[in-house]
Amino acid sequence: MSDSPNSIAIEFRNVSYLLPNGSSLLRDLNLPIRSGETFVLLGRSGSGKTTTLKLINRLLVPSQGEVRVNGRPISEWDVIRLRRSIGYVIQEVGLFPHFDVELNISLIPRAENWPSGRIDSRVRELLQLVGLEPSVASRYPRELSGGQRQRVGVARALAADPAILLMDEPFGALDPITRAELQREFLALQQRLHKTVVFVTHDVREALLLGTRIALMESGHLVAVHTPQEFTRSNDPLVKSYYEAFHTDAEMYLERGPQ
Amino acid sequence: MNLWQFMLENRGELWELTLEHLWLVGASTALAVLIGIPLGILITRWPALNKPVLGSANVIQTIPSLALFGFLLPAPWIGARADRLAILALTLYALLPLIRNTYTGIRNVDPAITEAGRGMGLTDRQILFQVELPLSLSVIIAGVRVAVVISVGLATIAAAIGAGGLGEYIFRGLAMVNDSVIFAGAIPAAIMALLADISLGWLEKRLSPN
Numbered sequence: 001m002s003d004s005p006n007s008i009a010i011e012f013r014n015v016s017y018l019l020p021n022g023s024s025l026l027r028d029l030n031l032p033i034r035s036g037e038t039f040v041l042l043g044r045s046g047s048g049k050t051t052t053l054k055l056i057n058r059l060l061v062p063s064q065g066e067v068r069v070n071g072r073p074i075s076e077w078d079v080i081r082l083r084r085s086i087g088y089v090i091q092e093v094g095l096f097p098h099f100d101v102e103l104n105i106s107l108i109p110r111a112e113n114w115p116s117g118r119i120d121s122r123v124r125e126l127l128q129l130v131g132l133e134p135s136v137a138s139r140y141p142r143e144l145s146g147g148q149r150q151r152v153g154v155a156r157a158l159a160a161d162p163a164i165l166l167m168d169e170p171f172g173a174l175d176p177i178t179r180a181e182l183q184r185e186f187l188a189l190q191q192r193l194h195k196t197v198v199f200v201t202h203d204v205r206e207a208l209l210l211g212t213r214i215a216l217m218e219s220g221h222l223v224a225v226h227t228p229q230e231f232t233r234s235n236d237p238l239v240k241s242y243y244e245a246f247h248t249d250a251e252m253y254l255e256r257g258p259q
Numbered sequence: 260m261n262l263w264q265f266m267l268e269n270r271g272e273l274w275e276l277t278l279e280h281l282w283l284v285g286a287s288t289a290l291a292v293l294i295g296i297p298l299g300i301l302i303t304r305w306p307a308l309n310k311p312v313l314g315s316a317n318v319i320q321t322i323p324s325l326a327l328f329g330f331l332l333p334a335p336w337i338g339a340r341a342d343r344l345a346i347l348a349l350t351l352y353a354l355l356p357l358i359r360n361t362y363t364g365i366r367n368v369d370p371a372i373t374e375a376g377r378g379m380g381l382t383d384r385q386i387l388f389q390v391e392l393p394l395s396l397s398v399i400i401a402g403v404r405v406a407v408v409i410s411v412g413l414a415t416i417a418a419a420i421g422a423g424g425l426g427e428y429i430f431r432g433l434a435m436v437n438d439s440v441i442f443a444g445a446i447p448a449a450i451m452a453l454l455a456d457i458s459l460g461w462l463e464k465r466l467s468p469n
Contacts, residue, residue: 057378083380094375098393108379157379166378 008071009035009164009196010056015065017051025051027220029065035163036194040211042201042242047217049200053166056198057086069164084108087157087165087195091172093149095141101127101152102137108160126155131185147178154186164196171206183209204246208232216242262439262446269443273428277447280424283342283414284451287349288407295354295406296399299361300387313362316355324348324413328420345417345424352413353406360402364395397467404459411452415444425451 010033017026026048033039041049054060055067058079066073074082095104103110105126106119114122127134130151141149150170157165171179171186183206190197190210201207207214208228216223216231216239223238232243266273302309322330327348332338337347368391376386392399418426428444431437 054378059374059378080380080382083378086380088375088378090371090375090378092369092371092375094369094371096372096376096390096394107376107381111381111385153375 007035008032009069010198011068011071012052012055013066013068015055015062015067017048017055017060018063024063025220026055029222031215031222031225033196033198035196037212038190038197038199038210040199040201040207040214041217042204042207042211042214043217044202046219048220049202049217050168051220052217053168053198053200056164056166057083057088084112084160085162085164087160087162089150089153089157089165089167089170091169093141093153095149095152095156097141100138100140101132101144104141104152105137105155105159107156112160122159126158129158129189130155145178146174147182150174150182154189158193158195162195164198166198168200169202170199172201172203179206186210204242208246262442265439266443273443273447276423276425276427276444277451279342279422280411280414280426280448280451283345283349283417283422283424284407284410284455287346287410287414288353288403290346290350291353291357291406292403294350295357295402296361298354299358299399300365302358302362303365303391309362313355313359316358319351320355324352324416325419327351328417332420341417341420341422344420345414345422349410349413349417353410356402356405356409357399360398360405361395364398364402365391367398368394397463400459400463400466404456404463407455407459408452411448411455415448 010031012029012031015026015029016024018024029048029052031052041052043049051060055062056069056074058074058077061075066075068074069077069082069086096107099107102123105123106114109119109122123137124134127136132148132151132155136144136148136152141152144152150173153170157167171182174182187210199207199210208231211228213225213227214231215225218238224234224236226234226239231239234240234243298312302312319327328344331344331348334344334347337343372394373386373390376390381389414424415426415429417424418430425444425448428440432440432442432444
């Protein structure tokens with residue numbers, strides 16, 4: 001894979017996704033995602049952002065058009081190889097409840113038959129990377145807090161060092177303080193790792209904070225792609241309505257005054 | 260002659276009948292596990308097969324056991340020996356709880372977990388053996404438990420076609436109008452069912468993922 005800063009890691013070409021009953025979840029999406037950027041898909045529920053994400057690791061197959069990863073149509077990839085070269089983090093975390101943290105994190109390395117010494121050191125390294133104590137390794141998911149579980153989810157996705165990371169509202173189910181903490185750590189992590197991250201969220205604040213570019217989606221269409229700076233200054237009515245929704249909360253509070 | 264006297268005097272025969280009974284139940288449960296679990300897995304993969312498979316297993320359950328033994332009598336090879344016949348009939352009865360519990364167990368695995376596994380690049384095989392089966396094991400064991408308890412009871416009827424087992428005493432006692440002889444078959448069978456129920460219940464709890 002080429003690591004030059006502006007090479008295209010993922011590309012959507014005229015991609016549509018229809019349900020068997022003919023209704024479309026995604027229409028005619030054209031989108032290049034660059035290597036090393038944090039590309040945020042922003043939109044409300046049903047806007048097609050999760051569908052877009054799942055088309056990248058072929059959990060869904062486009063009805064029309066093609067998706068390319070590293071310049072190659074993903075239909076030509078061996079699907080297992082493709083998925084193992086892409087990290088995947090979801091809101092529900094999806095940790096295996098019958099595996100302890102170590103087994104969860106080492107899932108893909110073990111599936112790839114890494115030698116056990118290499119797996120051990122990788123697990124230790126990842127725990128440190130996501131800010132967890134080494135002692136957590138032997139605990140089960142049910143013994144962890146929501147924030148800890150999501151950290152393990154991130155560590156698991158990073159285990160085989162994929163160049164691409166797909167994150168579907170990874171912090172959506174966390175309390176605001178833990179969420180802010182994980183967002184900050186994600187930023188620090190991304191500065192070190194420079195993964196190509198596709199990040200789904202409905203939270204404008206999160207999009208502005210984490211994204212290098214933000215794609216706004218609405219009922220299966222891509223409305224606009226902006227950098228966070230452009231996003232805050234955009235005249236597009238839909239973009240404005242998002243940004244204003246975010247702002248109004250703070251303004252409403254200020255207008256109401258402390259009570 | 261009271262019950263204990265009878266059991267003591269016939270302890271050799273009683274032991275033999277108990278072993279026969281265990282053989283009927285054990286062999287039929289093993290066969291039902293070998294057939295039922297794969298069938299249960301199959302219908303999670305091909306939902307179209309769901310209704311025909313569960314429906315047939317259901318219909319079998321509704322056939323009175325004595326009649327089922329009779330129906331199978333003309334079958335080649337199977338019909339030649341009473342214990343084969345009994346094992347086949349007991350296997351058929353045990354299928355429903357096994358297929359149904361395997362199916363429900365797998366279907367109840369949190370979809371977020373299987374999707375995370377799939378999305379990260381586990382193969383279908385890995386998802387089945389590392390995720391779905393371990394997480395539904397306690398539900399599947401619960402099915403085995405139901406199947407075993409049912410078949411310990413049903414196996415007593417196998418004596419009617421000469422397949423042996425503790426039913427021998429029950430039928431003999433009925434013919435002789437002798438309660439002690441009936442109990443000599445019924446009590447060990449009941450104990451067998453209880454022990455199976457308790458031990459499999461314990462296993463079910465131990466294997467529960469939460």
